[in-house]
Amino acid sequence: MKLKILVGTMTSTADYVAQAIQMDCADLVGEIEVLLMDGLDISVFDEDALYLICSATYGSGDVPDNARHLYESMDTQAKFLGHVRYGVIALGDSTYMQTFCFGGKKFDERLSGLGAKRVGEVWCHNASEGTMPETEGTAWCREWLVQAVAAAPAATV
Numbered sequence: 001m002k003l004k005i006l007v008g009t010m011t012s013t014a015d016y017v018a019q020a021i022q023m024d025c026a027d028l029v030g031e032i033e034v035l036l037m038d039g040l041d042i043s044v045f046d047e048d049a050l051y052l053i054c055s056a057t058y059g060s061g062d063v064p065d066n067a068r069h070l071y072e073s074m075d076t077q078a079k080f081l082g083h084v085r086y087g088v089i090a091l092g093d094s095t096y097m098q099t100f101c102f103g104g105k106k107f108d109e110r111l112s113g114l115g116a117k118r119v120g121e122v123w124c125h126n127a128s129e130g131t132m133p134e135t136e137g138t139a140w141c142r143e144w145l146v147q148a149v150a151a152a153p154a155a156t157v
Contacts, residue, residue: 001050001152002031003145006040008055008067008103013133014091017125018054020134021141028145038066041073042081045116050148051086052141053107061099063106074110084116085152087144089137093127100124119148 003025005018018034026032035044045051058064063071090104101124108122123140125133 001029001149002033002047003029003052004044004047004049005032005034005052005054006037006044006070007034008037008053008064008070008107010056010058010064010066014054014056014064014089017089017091017133017137018052020138021052021054024138025141025145028142028149036066037064037070040070042070042077042079044070045081045084048083050119050152051084052089052144053086053104053111054089054137055091055103055107057090057092057096057099057101057103061096061102061106063103067103067107071107071110074114078114080115081111082115082117084111084114085119085148086111086116087119087141087148088122089140090122090124091127091133092124095128100126119151120144 022032088104090101092101
């Protein structure tokens with residue numbers, strides 16, 4: 001099974017989380033590919049893979065600038081994504097409670113609306129807690145991958 005991590009970031013934190021997952025979780029899946037969302041569109045979901053959205057939150061609860069095109073393409077080029085299984089790591093700061101982790105949550109809402117199936121719950125990291133998102137995100141992802149692999153159709157394992 002291939003894990004494709006799609007990264008939406010402004011300050012590289014989400015990219016650091018994705019890279020930590022790539023290094024630490026390689027024993028759980030056949031291949032892990034990390035892709036910055038720069039220039040991607042909805043066609044990125046055409047590949048048979050397990051997807052992990054790793055997105056920061058920016059501004060007033062927006063997706064990061066590099067994720068905007070992909071996010072908007074899921075509206076302008078909408079298509080049924082029933083074959084897609086995904087998880088979400090949402091990075092945010094609870095100081096901004098009204099928009100806490102909205103970058104990742106917006107991706108979750110859009111993917112779900114197109115028929116994609118989320119595995120597990122959205123994991124939210126709170127920058128105000130002073131914990132390392134790479135460490136906590138990797139620990140969460142190890143548990144999530146075990147769940148995702150167990151739930152995978154037999155043909156993809």
